[in-house]
Amino acid sequence: MGERERLRKLIQELAYEKGEVILASGKKSDFYVDCRQVTLHSEGGYLVGSVILDMLTKGGEPVEAVGGLTMGADPMVTSVSVLSHIRGVPLHAFIVRKEAKKHGKGAWIEGTKNLREGMKVAILEDVVTTGGSTLKAVEKAEEFGLKVERIICLVDREEGGRENIEKAGYRLESVFTRKEITGEE
DSSP states (O other), X not given: OOHHHHHHHHIIIIIEEEEEEEOTTSOEEEEXXXXXXXXXXXXXXXXXXXXXXXXXXXXXXXXXXXXXXXXXXXXXHHHHXXXXXXXXXXXXXXXXXXXXXXXTTOOSEEXXXXXXXXXXXXXXXXXXXXXXHHHHHHHHHHHHTOEEEEEEEEEEOOSSHHHHHHHTTOOEEEEEEHHHHHOOO
């Protein structure tokens, strides 16, 4: 079984749950995908990093760093960054805060010493529903002076996020879609 397929199985086993929930977007849903259960799992974290690093290095616009909105993206960007070093294609990681730091320099972004103005980056997201948090991460990265070249999510819930991201002028790449995880149409 390849890495992508093994990752899909882990998401199905550890992250996917049937049952009514309220999502971060405020929408009600009859299922939940908690990808942190996978990204914080030893094998799952490795697989997420490996699969996304392959996506970043085997085609598409090249990038020099990966970042995303805390908390979902934290283990993802770390895994990709560590594996990129091991594989000899270093990509630094950065984290976008949900609100500016209340002390110090009031930073929105952590990891800034590894970034420079105009640097090409990818924004990573665990689950995309409406695309709101993804676009917030993009906005803060661009305000810092970064050039967002790619947006990659682990799971696209297929509930309008892709379309909202495209309306904003970006393209969403997903490792998996809701249909690939649930098997439902």
